[in-house]
Amino acid sequence: MIPVSGFEGAVVGVLGLGRSGLSAARALREGGAQVLVWDDNIAARERATDEGFEARDLRRAMDEMACLVVSPGIPHLYPEPNPVIAAALDAGVPVDNDIGLFFRSLGAGWEMYDRAPKVIAVTGSNGKSTTSALLHHILTSSGRESQLAGNIGRGVLDIDPPGDGGMIVLELSSYQTELARALTPDVAVFTNLSPDHLDRHAGLGGYFAAKRRLFAEGGPDRAVIGVDEPEGRFLAGQLSEGRSDDRVIRISSGRKLLGPGWYVFARKGFLAEWRKGRQVASIDLREISGLPGAHNHQNACAAYAACRSLGLAPRDIEAALRSFAGLPHRSQLIAEANGVRYVNDSKATNVDSALKALQAFDKIRWVCGGLMKEGGLGGLAAGLPHVTKAYVIGREPEAFALQLPGVEADICGDMATAVARAMADAQPGEVVLLAPAAASFDQYDNFELRGQDFTRNVQDALPK
Structure with a gap:
C-alpha cells in the first residue's frame, strides 16, 4: 500500500x-x-x-x-x-481521485533511494492496456523490478512501495487523467485518439483535453506520442522545442518517420528506430504471435520507445516482445483447428478498435454487434472487404446489420447461435473473429463476460 x-x-x-x-x-x-x-x-x-x-x-x-x-x-x-x-x-x-493521491504521495521518503523509482504512464483511446502490459512484461523480462497498476492490474494505491530503481507502469483512462490534481510521470505515453466517451467529456475536444493533461500538467522527462492522428501530431508539436528535441519520441504504425529527432515506427511488419537521422535498430514483428496486426505493431512501437527511453537495449526488448503472450479479450488467439483460427477481441468496443482488428486478418467470419455507440458504423468501411460474412448479436441485430453495406449478414441475436453458425461455415485459412464494434451492456455486464462467452462456446464445440 x-x-x-x-x-x-x-x-x-x-x-x-x-x-x-x-x-x-x-x-x-x-x-x-x-x-x-x-x-x-x-x-x-x-x-x-x-x-x-x-x-x-x-x-x-x-x-x-x-x-x-x-x-x-x-x-x-x-x-x-x-x-x-x-x-x-x-x-x-x-x-x-486516487491517481492524484498516488502522485502526491509516492515521492514521500525518496531520499532513502540510491536510484529513484520511475513511473511510466500510458493513455490513449486504444491499445493502452496492451501497451501497459507489454511494458511491464519487457521490464520484468529484462530483470527490472516492475509493478502494473491503474486501469489494469492493481489499484494505484494498492501497490507495494517500490524498491531502489523500481518501475511502476500505469494505464490511465481519460476519466482518471481529467480529474487528478497531481500528474507527474517520468515517462508518459499517448497511443492514439479516436472518438469515445464523448458524453462524459462533452465532445472530442474535451476527450482529447482530458488525455492531454497527462503531458501538460505533468511535464514528463520523456513523452512517447503516437502521431497517426492530428491530435497526436499537435501534442508532439506542443511538447517539442524543435525538430531535434529527443525528449519527444514520435511513433507510428504505417508511416515512415524521418528527421533529426527520435522516431519509432512500424511498416510492413518491421519496427524501426531512427535517431538523429540514422537507423539504430530494427525488429521483425511479423511472426510474434502475441502482437498480430498493425494496431498491435503500434503498441509494440510505444512500449519499445518507452523502454529505450529508460535505457534498455534493443536486443533485450526484442527478446521480451517474442515471449509476450498478449492479453485476454484483445486479439487473443483462443484456438486453432482444421486450419481455422478463433480470435477473441471483445475489447474492441468502438469502431476504431474493431476496424484495427478487421484489418489485422483476411477472410474473416465476423461475430459483431451489441450496444452501438454514437456515430454509427461508417468508420468500419475500410475493414469490411476483409469480412466473408458477419454474424450479428445483440438486442437489435437487424439495425446493426443495416449499417454494414455490401456485407452478407446472418442475424443471430445471441452468442451461442453466432458461434455455432460461424464455425459451421468457416473454411481452412479463415478466422472466426469476435470484434463487436459495440458496447456489451445490452447483453453482458462487461466486455470480459462477452469474451468469456465467445471463448466457452468455441471451446465447447471443438473436438476434444
Whole structure:
C-alpha cells in the first residue's frame, strides 16, 4: 500500500466504493486521515463499514472535509456533476481521485533511494492496456523490478512501495487523467485518439483535453506520442522545442518517420528506430504471435520507445516482445483447428478498435454487434472487404446489420447461435473473429463476460 500523505488528522470524503474508492479509503486511513465514505449501493457501503469506515451522506459533511476523493466512473462535470461533487464545488472543497493521491504521495521518503523509482504512464483511446502490459512484461523480462497498476492490474494505491530503481507502469483512462490534481510521470505515453466517451467529456475536444493533461500538467522527462492522428501530431508539436528535441519520441504504425529527432515506427511488419537521422535498430514483428496486426505493431512501437527511453537495449526488448503472450479479450488467439483460427477481441468496443482488428486478418467470419455507440458504423468501411460474412448479436441485430453495406449478414441475436453458425461455415485459412464494434451492456455486464462467452462456446464445440 502507498499511504496517502498530506491529510494527517484531516477529514477526507470518499465517494464511490468500488476497487479504486475502497483502496483510496484504506490508503488515506493509513496516512492518518479521518475518512468518511459514501456509495449509493447499500452492499458497497456495508463492505466499507465492515472495515471500520464511517458511511455518511457527504453532502452534509462539506464544512468538515479537506478534500473529496471521487471514483472514476462518477461524472464530475459532464453530462452533469454528481450531486455530492456539485456540493463540493459549491463549498470550495477540492476534488481529487486516487491517481492524484498516488502522485502526491509516492515521492514521500525518496531520499532513502540510491536510484529513484520511475513511473511510466500510458493513455490513449486504444491499445493502452496492451501497451501497459507489454511494458511491464519487457521490464520484468529484462530483470527490472516492475509493478502494473491503474486501469489494469492493481489499484494505484494498492501497490507495494517500490524498491531502489523500481518501475511502476500505469494505464490511465481519460476519466482518471481529467480529474487528478497531481500528474507527474517520468515517462508518459499517448497511443492514439479516436472518438469515445464523448458524453462524459462533452465532445472530442474535451476527450482529447482530458488525455492531454497527462503531458501538460505533468511535464514528463520523456513523452512517447503516437502521431497517426492530428491530435497526436499537435501534442508532439506542443511538447517539442524543435525538430531535434529527443525528449519527444514520435511513433507510428504505417508511416515512415524521418528527421533529426527520435522516431519509432512500424511498416510492413518491421519496427524501426531512427535517431538523429540514422537507423539504430530494427525488429521483425511479423511472426510474434502475441502482437498480430498493425494496431498491435503500434503498441509494440510505444512500449519499445518507452523502454529505450529508460535505457534498455534493443536486443533485450526484442527478446521480451517474442515471449509476450498478449492479453485476454484483445486479439487473443483462443484456438486453432482444421486450419481455422478463433480470435477473441471483445475489447474492441468502438469502431476504431474493431476496424484495427478487421484489418489485422483476411477472410474473416465476423461475430459483431451489441450496444452501438454514437456515430454509427461508417468508420468500419475500410475493414469490411476483409469480412466473408458477419454474424450479428445483440438486442437489435437487424439495425446493426443495416449499417454494414455490401456485407452478407446472418442475424443471430445471441452468442451461442453466432458461434455455432460461424464455425459451421468457416473454411481452412479463415478466422472466426469476435470484434463487436459495440458496447456489451445490452447483453453482458462487461466486455470480459462477452469474451468469456465467445471463448466457452468455441471451446465447447471443438473436438476434444
